Amino acid sequence: MKRWSMGIISALITLLFCGNAFATGTIKIGGLFAVTGPAAFIGDPAKKTLEMLVNDTNRKGGINGIKLETVIYDTGGDPTKAVQLATRLIKDDKVNVIVGPSTTGETMAVIPLVEKAKIPMISSAAGGKIVDPVKHWVFKTAASDHIAVQKLLNYVHSKNQKRIALLTVSDGFGTSGREQLKAYAAKQGFTVVADEVFGPKDTDMTPQLTKIRGIKPDAIIAWALNPGMSIITKEVKQLDIKVPLYMCHGAATTKYLELAGDATEGVIHPAGKMAIYDSLPKSDPQAKLLKDYYLEYKKLYGEEATTFGGYAYDAFQLIASAIKKGNTTPEQLRNGIEQAKNLPSVSGIFNMSPKDHNGLDLSSLAMVKITKGKWVMITK
Structure with a gap:
């Protein structure tokens, strides 16, 4: 009986130790953005937005005591390069989640890789075929075409x-x-x-x-x-x-x-x-969030915030919302993102589901x- 009790106590201590260890750990967010090339107007503001939000979050102590780390690569808008860099993020950098790529072509090229590796990816591209039909590990924040x-x-x-x-x-x-x-x-x-x-x-x-x-x-x-x-x-x-x-x-x-x-x-x-x-009524659930984002981005980078940078803002919101609910592993983050409901962000009010990995409607x-x-x- 004593041996059995000691086993339970030992297990509880182990769980407590692991929980506390992760509470001060780090979640890695990979970024695949077309910072250069023809799609730079999408990728560059997205990169800057993600870095801004992660740095701001870490300054405030992280999320539930968990710090965030970004590993970001410039794809140049090239699907082949996007696949190579996504492979590096997964195998070498061991990220928990990927934000991007910036374009539909890149995203479609990377999908088989993240599906096989079981790493959640939140694309910044608009192509509806990215999430239609639904892929288990793939989401996107730009309103589908x-x-x-x-x-x-x-x-x-x-x-x-x-x-x-x-x-x-x-x-x-x-x-x-x-x-x-x-x-x-x-x-x-x-x-x-x-x-x-x-x-x-x-x-x-x-x-x-x-x-x-x-x-x-x-x-x-x-x-x-x-x-x-x-x-x-x-x-x-x-x-x-x-x-x-x-x-x-x-x-x-x-x-x-x-x-x-x-x-x-x-x-x-x-x-x-x-x-x-700046012309939205105060009653609009996105109004304050959009204004705050615009002003913070403009102050930090000296340029106007855009819808395209907002796609990374949305991805961060979805990831942060999942982490706040105790999700930390790639699978838990995937599940948390899929369960996002009534989440206001730059691109609209997100309502994800197993059947909808974009989560936006015409009101966006x-x-x-x-x-x-x-x-x-x-x-x-």
Whole structure:
């Protein structure tokens, strides 16, 4: 009896020791961001945001006494490099969770690796196919392109613009958006009168736009990121095309405004609330969070916070929420992220589930119109 009692006592001491040891331990967060290259406008602010939040958290004592550590690599937006660096994060750095990559192509390339290694990954990319169908270890914080497509087409439909022309880039982001646009256009009774595609490195889309101009659609919908969307915007003006120009949610960046200049006047697109944070009512559950993030980021880095940096903010919120509930191992973190409910963050109110690893709905985006170089909300 004494031996049995001593065994229990010994086990309890061991558990207590281990618990206290981990309470002062560290959780490693890996980062895969396109800090350089064409997608740097997504990756660089995401990297800075994650570092800012981790440093701030550690200064305050960590989460439940647990400190956080970041190991971040620049993928340059290259899927092959992303796989190599993800391998390093998992095998050499032994991270508990990965934030990123920044683009759909990179993310799709890394998915088989994290699924096999059983490491949770929270992508910053928009492609719906990242989480549809659901992958056990993969999540994402950018609103899926099908959400942006629905939001946009609902608005176009309300304006009775039924004959639409599509102009999309042939990379992972554009291909996924094109598929969603065509699928939802068919459901909502639109007629796609032009379906033009261009390459990620193309610098002249006048042949496609000239063809579209001749067809005389009710509206043009472009689905691309910079520099493509800026080139399209300027060439639409140069060709004196008068029909409304709609952009994807990727247009919610000051870089787009800078590159396309005055040609952006009147462009309409869906956008996360970060772009219009200063005009949100105080009653909006994201209002204070967005303002605080913007001001802290601006103070630290001397530049404006963006929707794209917000994707890393969201990932951190999901990870921190899971840790606060006692989740520390990769599997526990995965489960905690999947159980996130009514979690306000930059991209929206997250409600994850086993069937939804994005956790956002149409309310995460607003429709905005660019007026005098600023975004103005025209509908929630």
